[in-house]
Amino acid sequence: MAQCTLKPDMEFVRELQAAGGETLKKCYQCATCSVACPISPANNPYPRKEMVWASWGLKDKLRTDIDLWLCHNCGNCADLCPRGARPADLMGAARNMVYKELTEPAVVGKWMSSPKGLPVLFAIPAVLWLVIWWIRAGFNGGQWFPRAADGRIVFGQIFYGDYTIDPIFMITFFGACFILYKGVRKLFGMFKPEGKLLVIGKTKPWYMHLYDVIVEEIITHKKFSECGADKSDRKIGHMAVFYSFVILAIVTAIVAGGHWVGKVIPWLKVETPMPLTYPIKVLANVGALALLYGLGSLTLRRRKLNPKYQASSFYDWYLLGIIWAVALSGVLSQVFRLMDAVKPAFCVYYLHLVFVWMLFAYLPWSKLGHFVYRTAALVYVRMYGRS
Amino acid sequence: MSNSILVVGGGFSGLTAAIEAAELGYDVYIVEKTPFLGGRVAQLNKYFPKLCPPSCGLEIQFQRIRKNPRIKFFTQAEVVGLTGQKGDYTVKVRISPRYTAPQNVDFGLLASTLEGEVCSEFEFGLGKRKALYRSMPFAFPGRYVLDPAALSKTDAVRLAGNQFINLNEQPRTIELGVGAIVVATGWKPYDVTNLTNLGAGSVKNCITNMQMERLASPCGPTGGHIVRPADGRAPKRVAFVQCAGSRDQNHLNFCSYICCMASLKQSLYVAEQYPDAEITIFYIDLRTPGRYMNVLEKVKASPNVRFIKGKVADVQDDPATGNPVLTVEDAVRGEKLTLAYDLVVLATGMQPTLSGETLPLPVSVDEDGFICGGEEAGIFAAGCARMPLDVMRSAQSGTAAALKAVQTVKGR
Numbered sequence: 001m002a003q004c005t006l007k008p009d010m011e012f013v014r015e016l017q018a019a020g021g022e023t024l025k026k027c028y029q030c031a032t033c034s035v036a037c038p039i040s041p042a043n044n045p046y047p048r049k050e051m052v053w054a055s056w057g058l059k060d061k062l063r064t065d066i067d068l069w070l071c072h073n074c075g076n077c078a079d080l081c082p083r084g085a086r087p088a089d090l091m092g093a094a095r096n097m098v099y100k101e102l103t104e105p106a107v108v109g110k111w112m113s114s115p116k117g118l119p120v121l122f123a124i125p126a127v128l129w130l131v132i133w134w135i136r137a138g139f140n141g142g143q144w145f146p147r148a149a150d151g152r153i154v155f156g157q158i159f160y161g162d163y164t165i166d167p168i169f170m171i172t173f174f175g176a177c178f179i180l181y182k183g184v185r186k187l188f189g190m191f192k193p194e195g196k197l198l199v200i201g202k203t204k205p206w207y208m209h210l211y212d213v214i215v216e217e218i219i220t221h222k223k224f225s226e227c228g229a230d231k232s233d234r235k236i237g238h239m240a241v242f243y244s245f246v247i248l249a250i251v252t253a254i255v256a257g258g259h260w261v262g263k264v265i266p267w268l269k270v271e272t273p274m275p276l277t278y279p280i281k282v283l284a285n286v287g288a289l290a291l292l293y294g295l296g297s298l299t300l301r302r303r304k305l306n307p308k309y310q311a312s313s314f315y316d317w318y319l320l321g322i323i324w325a326v327a328l329s330g331v332l333s334q335v336f337r338l339m340d341a342v343k344p345a346f347c348v349y350y351l352h353l354v355f356v357w358m359l360f361a362y363l364p365w366s367k368l369g370h371f372v373y374r375t376a377a378l379v380y381v382r383m384y385g386r387s
Numbered sequence: 388m389s390n391s392i393l394v395v396g397g398g399f400s401g402l403t404a405a406i407e408a409a410e411l412g413y414d415v416y417i418v419e420k421t422p423f424l425g426g427r428v429a430q431l432n433k434y435f436p437k438l439c440p441p442s443c444g445l446e447i448q449f450q451r452i453r454k455n456p457r458i459k460f461f462t463q464a465e466v467v468g469l470t471g472q473k474g475d476y477t478v479k480v481r482i483s484p485r486y487t488a489p490q491n492v493d494f495g496l497l498a499s500t501l502e503g504e505v506c507s508e509f510e511f512g513l514g515k516r517k518a519l520y521r522s523m524p525f526a527f528p529g530r531y532v533l534d535p536a537a538l539s540k541t542d543a544v545r546l547a548g549n550q551f552i553n554l555n556e557q558p559r560t561i562e563l564g565v566g567a568i569v570v571a572t573g574w575k576p577y578d579v580t581n582l583t584n585l586g587a588g589s590v591k592n593c594i595t596n597m598q599m600e601r602l603a604s605p606c607g608p609t610g611g612h613i614v615r616p617a618d619g620r621a622p623k624r625v626a627f628v629q630c631a632g633s634r635d636q637n638h639l640n641f642c643s644y645i646c647c648m649a650s651l652k653q654s655l656y657v658a659e660q661y662p663d664a665e666i667t668i669f670y671i672d673l674r675t676p677g678r679y680m681n682v683l684e685k686v687k688a689s690p691n692v693r694f695i696k697g698k699v700a701d702v703q704d705d706p707a708t709g710n711p712v713l714t715v716e717d718a719v720r721g722e723k724l725t726l727a728y729d730l731v732v733l734a735t736g737m738q739p740t741l742s743g744e745t746l747p748l749p750v751s752v753d754e755d756g757f758i759c760g761g762e763e764a765g766i767f768a769a770g771c772a773r774m775p776l777d778v779m780r781s782a783q784s785g786t787a788a789a790l791k792a793v794q795t796v797k798g799r
Contacts, residue, residue, distance in 0.1 A: 030630065030671040031716035034723060035700030036584070042723040045716050080584060080700060082635030308636070 009057030012097075016054055019100070019113060020313030021093035027051040027085040033077035039070065039226050041386065046070070047077060047087040054090055062094050063102075064190040069095070069370075069377030074227030074234070078309040088310055095370065096315045102373075103183045103364040112365040114314055125357035129350055132164050145342045153337045155349050156272060161259060165353070172361045179364045184376045191380050199385070209382040213375060218242075234301055240294025241323070247287030254280055273337065291327045295320065319367040325355040388475050390796040391416065392789075393565040395466055395746070398426020399778055400770025401571030402448045403785030408569075408793055409457040416563050417452075417460035418480050422532040423522050424449065424460065426573055427771075430509065432603040432611075432656065434778045435648060435679070440605075442525050444778070449527040462528065467560065468747050473765035473795065478563045484556035486533035487519070492551045494519045494531040503539040507608070511576075511598045513616055514608030518542060523606045566796035567765040569788045570750060570758060574737035574771040577632045577639055585631055585733060586702040586711070591617040593702055593711040593731040595631075596649050603656040613660050615730050617709050622664065622729035625657050626713060628699040629670040633736035641755055643736030644775040647674045650734045651686045658689055666692045667728070669699045669715055695724075702731065737775050765795045 017024060029052055034045035046067040053061040062068070071091040078088040100109035111117025133144065136158045140146040148154045159165050217223055221242075224235035258270025274281040299320055302312045329352035336345035363369060390413060394405040397419030405415045417424070428434060428441045452458050461482055468479030487494070498519040507516040509523070518537035521529065533552060535543075546552050576597045579588040586593050592615045594602070605611040615622055627650040632638035647670070654666045666689075673694070675683045686692050701714035711731040716723045742756025750761035750768065758768035769788035770781040 028634075028671060029718055030698035031696075031718045032698050032700040034716035035714045040723070042725070045721065045723040048716055048718060049721055080637075082630075082637065082698075084636050 006056055006058070009059050011057070012059045013055065013057040016057075016090070016093050016097060019093040019096040020311070020315065021054060021086075021090040022311075023084060023086045024051060024054045024090045024093075025085075026083040027055060027081075027087070028083055030082060032080050032082060033087040036077045036080040037071075038074075038076060039072065039223060040067070044386075047091050050094060051085065051087055051090060054094065063098060065094075066191050066377050066381060068098065069374045070381065072223045072227050074224070075310045076227065081309070084308055086310060089313070092315070093313060095373075096313065096367065098187075098373070099315075099365050099367065099369045102186055103179055103369070108362060109365045112315075112318070112362060121358060121362060122354065125354040125361070128168070128357070129159075129353050132168075133158055133350060136160060136164065145346050147342060152273075153340065153342055153345050154273065155333070155337070155346070158346060159349070159353060161272075166256065166259075169357070169360070172357060176360055176363050180369070180372045183364055183369075184372065187373060187376055188380060191377070197384065203383075206379055206383060209379045210375070212382060213378045217378060218375065233297055237294045237297035237301060240290045241298065242294075244287045244289075244291035244294060247283060247290065251280055251284040251287060288327065288331055291323070292331070295324055295327060299324070315367045322355060322359050322366070326352065326359055329355055389564040389566045390414070390798075391563070391565045392567050392569065392792045392796060393418065393466075393476070393478055393563060394569045394571060395748075396420075396426070396571035396573055396740075396770070396772070397424035397460060397462070398571060398573045398770060398781075399428045399444070399448075400573070400772075400776075400781040400785035400788070401426070401569065402445075402452070403782045404569045404571060404769050404789040404792070405458055405460075406448060406451045406455065407786050407789035409455045410451070411789075411793055413457065413793055413796060415458050416565065417458065418464045418466055418478075419460060419462045420465055421522075422462050422485065423526045423528065424452075424462065425527065427597075428778055429523060429526075430511075430597060430604075431600045432605075432607070433652065435652070436777075436779055438652065438655075445527070446525060449525075452527075460528075461561075463532070466747055469749070473763075474566045476565050476568065476765075478565055478568075479560055480563060481558060481560045483558050485530065486535065486552055486554055486556050487531050488551040488553070489530070490551070491529050492531070494551075497549075498531065501538070501542045501545075503537045503542050505534070505537040510601050510608045511595065513594075513598055513601050519546075567767070567792035568748065569767050569769050569785075569792050570746070570748065570761070570772055571769040571785065571788070572740040572746070572772045574775070575740050577735040577738045579632070579733060579735060581638060582632050582733070582735075584701055585628065585699065586704065590702050590704040590711050590731075591615075591709050592622075592729065593704075593733065596627075596646060596653065596732055596734045599653050599656070599732050600649075603653070603660075613657055613730075615709070620729070621661060622657070623661070624665045624728045625654075625667070625730045625732065626699075626711075626726070626728040627654065627666070627668045627732045627734055628702070628713070629668065629673075629734045630698055631733035631735045633734075634671070639736045639738060639755065641736075641775070642674065644674065644676070645777050646734040646736055648679055648682065648777065650732065651675070651682050653732060654686055654689075654692050658691060662691075664691060667726075668692065668694050669697055669713070670694065671696070671698050695719075697724075702733075737771055739772055741772060762791065765792070767791045 031048045034040055034048040040046045068091055073088050073092055075088045078086045081087060100113055103109060111120050137144045140157060146157045221235050221239050255270055258268060262269025329348050333345055333349040333352050336348055392408050392413055392415045394401045394415060394417045397417050405417050409415045425445050429445060431441050433440055461480060463483040463485060464480050466478055467481045470477045498517045501517045503518050504515040506512045507514045518534050519531050521531055576595055579595055601607040602609055602613050603611060614620060629650060634642050650668055657664050657666055695717050697715045697718045699713045699715045703712045705712050705727060710727040710729060712727045714725050739756035741752050748766060749764050750758050750766055753759050757774055758772050767788040769785045
């Protein structure tokens, strides 16, 4: 057997422990976890190998490990782990490290890794939207809490779509897309095995594989069921959040599209605020309710976790927290608007914008990045013939 | 004030403690819960370090007890109460009825004609026993024991008139005055029904290491033939699953010290009977303390024994063949294996008898059930009640406890 010298990277081990893998050193490599995992393949099982890489601080091994992304974090391995080493948490922690390091600029990843970064992360959009509020208040004759001519509360008077919300969010959205695109390119580069791979037989282009992943895995949440029937509350909660995001994305697209297209083709125009019975508004509120339900069940599940087997890291709570903040501030700004409470309505709407911006702008470094990176990894394994 | 010593438990460490103290000139009482002395060692086929049959070491101990008038022992007896203090204890012992006459009447013929049969706890469910029985041929005391619950109606009628059997015998309680106490309550095999991922004891032809000892023992249920319990077939492929419920926070949180050696020993049993058998030992780490390393070398030299690093985490029954199917990751090659065997042995660990039970003695146990402390009260733990040990070290700890007990009662 060839010999090689390993250099343990203790700094990396400590970072992993801080990112949710605090118990990884308890592992004694019995390999129970790899058998307990219902979806790890026979020829390349996980998470036992990830546990030993982690305790030796083998950063490159973990970063280039595609199996991190195949793990759906059900915790079966942790339930059977004889040492309480919590392999499921390690897989999550390693993913968190990838979010942190893969995406540029890396300083955001650092802020995102602990509660200490929260003030900066909050301050950036808070200042941004405050400046906009201040400027627009000037346009409204110095009124910070204006009413429309007919006395209604119209958020657009301050946070005017055409010049404020839309351009800022478009830049944010496409910026995040670009950062994610770069991240995925980098991720694919890291996954690429050394040497040349010969594929015999027909191959499909990547977008066909993407289609398969979306249809076979994401829409159905199939892997969640394969992760063990007793975890079905997790599947339903995740599905509720996932589909509410899809619904709210559609609503946003229709509203934005209706607004901009409406400038050219007037009969396609969508006016905001929409009446409560308007189909798009109904859809939006259905999405909001699904989001609250899903968030509630996922939060409850995390609170009920037995720390002997699984725990929650800052990354987990940040994501749940920011979505809660978006959902609650969104719902509340509508409620205050309908209650005609002008000051709370604007304040809460301002916070809503801050939180939405945080959710999207920091997406590539947050746990939410998994929806892109995991999808990319799932596409990659299919391209290379693994399932 | 008393200078007698009480030994709770008649296994190897308890017997050793009792004999050592008695041979130093002190009166000793042994209180044993089961009907016979010898404890877990009596259930083994062979034991370390010399791989003797248990008759070898136990016979000597039984002889020494028989010849020494200072040792009195009570079987089917349990300590139910304790008063007094160090140097002057009064111990209440409850003795269950044996129902047979004190003379060593040979009930062998009568027993074999009885109808009623129950699962033998001595054989770990692999064999049956009659209502009148001895656990094994050299059982000590040699006096038969009657289990009325196992009698059929006809059996009961037949035994009713027997002058050497008294079905009306009642339990009685006696009081003993002692100055010191040795607690040698020993261990029990960890309950496999807790091991849900290893079949929880319901997979055919998947046995425990203690069951393997009974299969291999010449006085066991198969006369020493290692065969599959479900169909009596000779196994060709045998697997040993190490750390079955040991070093596991969900089961026994400690290493039992003896299971690796037990499996190595048992692989020799199999290889001796079936030189062609393929044997696989699945392990996390092999623990072969001190000179036991030689045994590992010996087993490793055998061409038919394979070692795979990886803990078996799943055992299923294949109903078509009756073969247990194991799933394990070979941690060296990084491959998940699913393998079928004719016979699978779970190397379960030792759980202290006191785990989940309480003795009416002022001793404290740790979270696993091992005795810690009590010495200030003149109560000394010996053998596997203190920590997992092999037979040799159990005997040593028995001697140590005897010496401490003697020092406590000396001159009183």
